[in-house]
Amino acid sequence: MKFEHKLYLGLGVFFALIVAIYWFWSGESGGSTLLLASALLGLVPGAYLGWWAMRMKPRPEDVEDPTREESAGIVGAFPTYTIWPFVMGMGAFMIGLAMVFGSWTLVIGFAFVISAAISVTLESKRGGAV
Amino acid sequence: MTLLEQKGEASSHLPVEHHQGPTGYYRWLSSTDHKVIGKNYMYTSLVFMLIAGLMAMLIRTQLASPNSTFVSQQTYNELFTIHGSMMLYLFAGPFAFGGFANYLIPLQIGAPDMAFPRLNALSYWLYLTGGITMLLGFFTASGAAAFGWVGYAPLSSSTNSPGAGPDLWIVSIALVGFSGIFTGVNLVTTIFYLRAPGMTMFRMPIFTWNMLVTGLLILIAFPVLTAALIMLYADRHFGTHVYSVKGGGSPVLWQNLFWFFGHPEVYILALPFFGMVSEIFPVFSKKPIFGYKGLVFATLAIAGLSTGVWAHHMFTTGTVLLPFFSALSLLIAVPTGIKIFTWIGTMWGGQLDFKAPMTWAVGFIVAFTMGGITGVFLASPPIDFATHDTYFVVAHFHQVLLGTTIFAGFAGFFFWYPKLTGRMYREKLAKLQFWMVFIGFNLTFLPQYLLGLRGMPRRIAVYSTTDHFTFLNRLSTAGAYLTAIGFVVFLINMWVSWRSPIKAPDNPWDGHSLEWATTSPPPSHNFHRVPPIRSTRPTWDMNHPEHADGRVRTEAELAGEVLE
Numbered sequence: 001m002k003f004e005h006k007l008y009l010g011l012g013v014f015f016a017l018i019v020a021i022y023w024f025w026s027g028e029s030g031g032s033t034l035l036l037a038s039a040l041l042g043l044v045p046g047a048y049l050g051w052w053a054m055r056m057k058p059r060p061e062d063v064e065d066p067t068r069e070e071s072a073g074i075v076g077a078f079p080t081y082t083i084w085p086f087v088m089g090m091g092a093f094m095i096g097l098a099m100v101f102g103s104w105t106l107v108i109g110f111a112f113v114i115s116a117a118i119s120v121t122l123e124s125k126r127g128g129a130v
Numbered sequence: 131m132t133l134l135e136q137k138g139e140a141s142s143h144l145p146v147e148h149h150q151g152p153t154g155y156y157r158w159l160s161s162t163d164h165k166v167i168g169k170n171y172m173y174t175s176l177v178f179m180l181i182a183g184l185m186a187m188l189i190r191t192q193l194a195s196p197n198s199t200f201v202s203q204q205t206y207n208e209l210f211t212i213h214g215s216m217m218l219y220l221f222a223g224p225f226a227f228g229g230f231a232n233y234l235i236p237l238q239i240g241a242p243d244m245a246f247p248r249l250n251a252l253s254y255w256l257y258l259t260g261g262i263t264m265l266l267g268f269f270t271a272s273g274a275a276a277f278g279w280v281g282y283a284p285l286s287s288s289t290n291s292p293g294a295g296p297d298l299w300i301v302s303i304a305l306v307g308f309s310g311i312f313t314g315v316n317l318v319t320t321i322f323y324l325r326a327p328g329m330t331m332f333r334m335p336i337f338t339w340n341m342l343v344t345g346l347l348i349l350i351a352f353p354v355l356t357a358a359l360i361m362l363y364a365d366r367h368f369g370t371h372v373y374s375v376k377g378g379g380s381p382v383l384w385q386n387l388f389w390f391f392g393h394p395e396v397y398i399l400a401l402p403f404f405g406m407v408s409e410i411f412p413v414f415s416k417k418p419i420f421g422y423k424g425l426v427f428a429t430l431a432i433a434g435l436s437t438g439v440w441a442h443h444m445f446t447t448g449t450v451l452l453p454f455f456s457a458l459s460l461l462i463a464v465p466t467g468i469k470i471f472t473w474i475g476t477m478w479g480g481q482l483d484f485k486a487p488m489t490w491a492v493g494f495i496v497a498f499t500m501g502g503i504t505g506v507f508l509a510s511p512p513i514d515f516a517t518h519d520t521y522f523v524v525a526h527f528h529q530v531l532l533g534t535t536i537f538a539g540f541a542g543f544f545f546w547y548p549k550l551t552g553r554m555y556r557e558k559l560a561k562l563q564f565w566m567v568f569i570g571f572n573l574t575f576l577p578q579y580l581l582g583l584r585g586m587p588r589r590i591a592v593y594s595t596t597d598h599f600t601f602l603n604r605l606s607t608a609g610a611y612l613t614a615i616g617f618v619v620f621l622i623n624m625w626v627s628w629r630s631p632i633k634a635p636d637n638p639w640d641g642h643s644l645e646w647a648t649t650s651p652p653p654s655h656n657f658h659r660v661p662p663i664r665s666t667r668p669t670w671d672m673n674h675p676e677h678a679d680g681r682v683r684t685e686a687e688l689a690g691e692v693l694e
Contacts, residue, residue, distance in 0.1 A: 003331045004322050007430075011346065014434045022438070026451040030386045031441070038350050038437055060327030065664065071327035078243045078655065081152055083160040085248050089255020092308075096263055096301040099363070100294050120248055 001062060005049040012042025082123060088116035162247035163654055167254050168233030169550060172543075175225040178261055182216035183617060185209045190574075190610040193603050196595045206591035207276035208295070212264065214279030215299065218395070219306050220261045222535040226402030227313055227348065228257060230542055231341045233550065235317060237645035238335045240326025240663065242655040245319040246312075253312035260305030267295040267302075275299035278589065280392070281362070283373035283384040288366040297366065300359050307356040314348030317341055326644070328663035332426070335643040335666070336419060339426050340405030343433045347394045347401070350437055355391035358384060382449050389440035396530070397436040401429060403534040404469060406542035407491040411473050413545075413639050414488035415480025418679065421472040422666060428465035428472075435462045445511050446518045452511045459509035466502060470495060485639070486560035490541035493568050497537050501529030504579070519589075522582025525575045532571055540564075540620075548634030551627075552650045559623040566616030573609025577602040642667040 019035035022028070060066040091112025098106035152160060161167065189209055192200045201209065232250065236243055244250045267274030272293025277285045281299070284290060321334070321342045334342075362384070364370040371377020373384045412419045419425065435458055441450035442459045473495060482488070504526040507513045517523060540563075547555050581602050586593065593599045637646040645652070647661050647669045661672040664680025671678035 007331075010430075011434065015437065018434075018438045022451075022454060025454055028451070030383060031390070034354060034387075034390050035438070041350060061325035061329050064328070064330060066327040075242060075324065076245075079162045079247050080654065081157070081160045082162055082248060082251070083156075085162070085251035086159045086255055088252055089259060092256055092305060093259035093263070096259070096305055099301050100297040124248070 001049060001053040001056065001059065003062070005046055005053045008042050008046030008049060010042070010046075012039050012044075012046050015039035015042055079124070082120070084116045084120040084123065087112050088120070091116060162243070162251045164232050164236050164244045164247065164250060165652060165654075165656075167250050168229055168231075170254055171224055171232055171257065172229030172550075174258055174261070175221045175229055178216050179221040179225070180617065181265070182213050182221060183614065185213040185216075187610060187614055189213065190607040192591060193593075194607040195604075196593055196597070196600050198592060201591070203591045204273065204276060207589070208268070208274040210589060211275050211278055211299075212267065215264060215275070215303070216261075217531070217535075218279055218399070219303055220257075220264065222399040222531060223310065223395070224257055224306075225535065225539060226399065227310070227317065227341065227344055228254065230337075230402060230406065230546070231317055231344070232313070234546065234645060235320055235338055235341055236324065237549075237648065237652060237656055238338045238643050239321065239324060239329050240644050240657060240660040241320060241324035242657070244316050245324055246316050249312050250316055253309040253316070256305045256309035256312070260302045260309060263298050263305060264302035267298040270294040270298065280388055281384075282388075283362070283365075283381040284375075286362060286366075286384075287374060297363070300363050300366075304356055304359050307352050307359070310348055310352045311356070314345045314352065317345035318349070321345070326660050326663060332423070333663060333666050333668075335405075336408035336422070336425055337402070337405035337643075340401045340408070340429055343429050344398050344401045347398050347433050347436070351391045351394035351398065354387055355395075358387035358391070361387075382444070382447055385444050385447065386441070389443045390437075392443065393440040394433075394436050397432055399531065400534045401432065403494070403538035403542070404429070406545070407473060407494055407538050408469075409643065410487050410491045410541050410545050411476040413641050414483045414485060414491075415477050416483075416640075417476060417480040418642075418667060419472070420475035420478070421468075424468055425472050428468040431465040432462060435465070442509055442514070445514045456509055456511055460506065463502070463506050463509075470499060486555070486557055486564065487541045487545035487639075489561060489564050490537050490544065493564060494533055494537035494541060497529055497533030497568075497571065501526055501531075501533050505530060517582055519587055520582035521578040521586045521588060524588055525578035525582060528575050528578075529571075532575075536567065536571075540567075545639070546645075547627075548638045549645055549650050549652070552634050553627050553631040554634045554638070555627050556623050559619055559626070563616045563619040563623065566619060567613050570609045570612030570614075570616055574606050574613060575609075577605045577609075581606075637669065637673070640670075640673065642670045644668055647672060 015035055016039040019032055019039055022035060023032045026032075060070045063070070091109045091114075094105040094109030094112065096109075097103075098109060158166070158170075188201060189206065192198050192206055232244065235241075264274075270293060272295050274295045275281070275286075275291065275298070277291050277296065281296075286296060321338060325334070361370070361372040365373050365379075371379040373379050373381050375381065408419060408425060439455055439458045439462065441455045444450050445452060445455070484492075504522070508517065508523065508526060540560075544555055544560050547553075581599055584599065584602075586597070586599050593603075634650045636648070636650050638650075639646070644657075644660065644663070648657050661668050665671055665678070667679050671680055
């Protein structure tokens, strides 16, 4: 976890440096804003991961030579089949087409997306015995 | 149905087939297996590539002779717009980060699936429907979008480009953009949280590293594009003036936002393919990769620098800080050079085996280096001012993009084809395709550099006999046809491999990384047993214990430690 933290933080610091140079050299606001956002994209998750890295032991994937005992355990719960992503995708497609053709498919699209969102949440709650 | 996965080395007792899932079309629609989704992505993007390639043939046919009337000028504009959009948004990126990354990342790090399998499935459906939305433009009364794949304002405004076609283009790219963002989130999370025990960050295969960096770049770049598209939509329909001077907006803002996405996008397209050849060179040279850490840090440097160079596409607008963008653009050549050096260093002194994947990968170095060097020219403002929007630029980016997505892409495709399908491709056909595409590709684009230097502008449908562009354009068209025939050979290869299959062994190339330690194709949730990971080449260590990079403790030692 420590290295992941450093990776994000390193990116953030790099962009912070670039945005400082760019802002003082060009004074252009659009690009500076975008670069600042990129810097934050590195710094915020970097700080969060660092906060966790301080609180936990290195995971088995962080150590060079983990023992069997360290390596045992459950990785996570993974779904095998579920139709809801497809339903949600089709809903998004209908909403997209409604943006162009301005039709009542917007209603159906939203119905698809919302029902899929609810079902997928319930489904992962039911199966997620992690 | 949900399934709990046990970790790593202790998991040898996993049942072989966990469950009987649905079959037929319903299985395809409802699967959240990263391998099924990855293959869907790969085949869909190849179909989009062939469609966009046919458009390229129409474009080249139009340009084969002066004063040509093969297609109308409006159709020509639509063709090059959708050709570019499909190749960049629907083929090059999704082929790599949707197809290869989805399929290979969990296998390479020893994970059972991607971190968010449902999100992964959703991103495929958004991608597929986004692609269909783009093609729907051709069926509308006003035709498809015709303002180039960059959609510059004010040409893309509702006054200059009315009709449903441009709107479909916007919606399509928004859908594909969301799909890309979801995939980016998935990639980074998977690589950070689902590695097998012992798979430290600096033991990950270079392909996985490159996909991690690509994921981060996607997260930086794609949201900017999606936001820009929403503002463009608002300009067209809700009367806002973000990109029009009339209401106090700025057309150059679109260029800034677009290229802030667009330049990282170039590396989102390139880095995965760099990763693929970094897997192929060591295997076919029978050596470990030369300069592992150098490659990783070069990748990170490319990613960082690529975000600071967007305005080198906008030198001629006169509104950008030339020295800053020129300097950063030139700097990117350094980490890229390091990469080319390490690939050559990997091959140096190795036992080279020129199977099809290796041949394609060497072709990649040649093609990409040519495109890359002309990129260094263009990073220099004086040269860019002379060649901007000429065929010099067209030749440059086609060499870079075909070099990566086609040469490295097919190297990767043939390399992992046995793993994907459990069947072998036909070596001779793959090599025949290589030589046709390689010769055709150079014949297509080398004359375009000369055309550009003679002043032929981009995006023109017609030139006259007095321009003296005819001969070079004919050469270019002939090259394009040869390339197209090369892809027919590819289709024949796939057909033959499908109809009279030769079964692929689990590890046909004596590969190095974890995906070669499982069956071809892998079982659902990937591994019956993950081999111990003590170096960057776990599968090699397992198969060649006498030459292993990392020492694996014996059963007795392990037992002793557990007792402690």
